[in-house]
Amino acid sequence: MNASPTAEYGSPEQLEATRSADPLGADEVCSRLPEMNAEADLAALTGALRDLLPGFERVAELSTDECLAAVRDLGMLLGSIKRHGSEPAVLVPEVLPVLLELGRRTDMVPRDTVLHYCVWNPEGTRRRMYTGDPQECTLQNAVRHVFPHLHEGLRLCAELNRTSPEDERFAQLATRIDGNVHTMLESIDTVLAEVSPVFFARTLRPYFEEISLGGQNYLGPAAAQVPLWLVDEVVWLSDRGIAEYEKFLLDSVPYGLPLWRELHAGWRHSPSAVTRLLESFERAGGYDRAGERLRDSAAALAGVLRTAVTFRGRHYRIARQAYQEEVRLYPLGSGGGSIDLLHRVLLLTRQNSRIAEERTKRGG
Structure with a gap:
């Protein structure tokens, strides 16, 4: 796999490009995520994951930094759904090919890591959090x-x-x-x-429990x-x-x-x-x-x-x-x-x- 971000992975330019990106239009959903989690609203979380999923044509249009941001935002919903007792790829099977393609594009595992959750996370009102605490x-x-x-x-x-x-x-x-x-x-x-x-x-x-994707388990951010x-x-x-x-x-x-x-x-x-x-x-x-x-x-x-x-x-x-x-x-x-x-x-x-x-x- 050969996918290069806007600048070298880990450079200030690359960090800023990924933090500022919102390729799936997830800002509004992520702002409500602590509330959905507090209410254990599995139906709302599942619907949000399904609504945010990009098609393959859309994924092909994304830069590598935007792909990282997409994994970051989908990952917040993956972890939330698993926290409330369900495998996200069972409830939303169409998430699997999208995550696999995003992983291929970024040359990383097909789910969010501690880098997505912390390092590539925006600051201020756009911060992605499970609890809001x-x-x-x-x-x-x-x-x-x-x-x-x-x-x-x-x-x-x-x-x-x-x-x-x-x-x-x-x-x-x-x-x-x-x-x-x-x-x-x-x-x-x-x-x-x-x-x-x-x-x-x-x-x-x-929220950091492992999830199963295509028969393989992937750890959450750690x-x-x-x-x-x-x-x-x-x-x-x-x-x-x-x-x-x-x-x-x-x-x-x-x-x-x-x-x-x-x-x-x-x-x-x-x-x-x-x-x-x-x-x-x-x-x-x-x-x-x-x-x-x-x-x-x-x-x-x-x-x-x-x-x-x-x-x-x-x-x-x-x-x-x-x-x-x-x-x-x-x-x-x-x-x-x-x-x-x-x-x-x-x-x-x-x-x-x-x-x-x-x-x-x-x-x-």
């Missing part, structure tokens, strides 16, 4: 804030993957990646302060689709992970941008930055014989990992509260991961952080 808006804004920084961070990760820890650029790149990952701390602190775990677990989480896992892959995961996390990553890959999938394909079997750092210290003969440049690389990589550990610790705290047995409605997160997996990934990230940190100390 300010807490939902806060969660969407948290992902919007992180996206451009992580997107840039992945470009830097590609450079880091090609750079030896003995090169002075390694430390520079790792420091810049750390700055980009750090924005996730800002976002999660806002979520901790402003979003109730009970609101997420019992009110919002049901924070797990934000590609910190790709940073993990370059920094430590490619050769220092566990099977459960690697499977979770493989399940998450299809929900990313085409570029992210390409990066994953190139990084999957590459030596991680942590492994390459250890090999460089071995070649140098240990800390005492390693040069200042290599020690700087270790310190910068340790910084990335410390930031990731801090984020994962806070994320684990939120998730543990939202998925307590007395609170949760579902045993797994909307991205398909368990609380136990989150904890194990936190421990692994911390372990690799210590490995890099030890190389910044004499005798490491």
